[in-house]
Amino acid sequence: MKKSRLGLQLIENERVEDDRILKSVSIVKSALLIYQAWAWKEQGRWQEALAKLQAAVKLESDRGLTYGIMAEVFRKIWGKKQKL
Structure with missing residues (x-):
């Protein structure tokens, strides 16, 4: 019984670590x-x-x-269309 709990704990820890890695990758890609x-x-x-x-x-x-950057881009795109 104790071994199966330990195994489940290891799997859960691995999932948490995988989630952290995926979050880090998302942050880098976004940047x-x-x-x-x-x-x-x-x-x-x-x-x-x-x-x-x-x-x-x-x-x-x-x-x-x-x-902030998106607001500048929208202002430029829509500003040009309104002037036409």
Whole structure:
């Protein structure tokens, strides 16, 4: 009985560690997408920047930087359409 509990404990610990690794990978992917979007925004590539920012939000939705850059991109995209 004790061995099976130990086995279950090890499996649960492994799941927790796997979840931490997956969360870390998501954070890194999100950061890369955000910085790529920022670079594209600086180059005036608004639609491409927006697509990367939306992908970053899907991975990690609680980063303020993402929404700040996204607001700038929306302002540029919709500002141009309104002027036409």
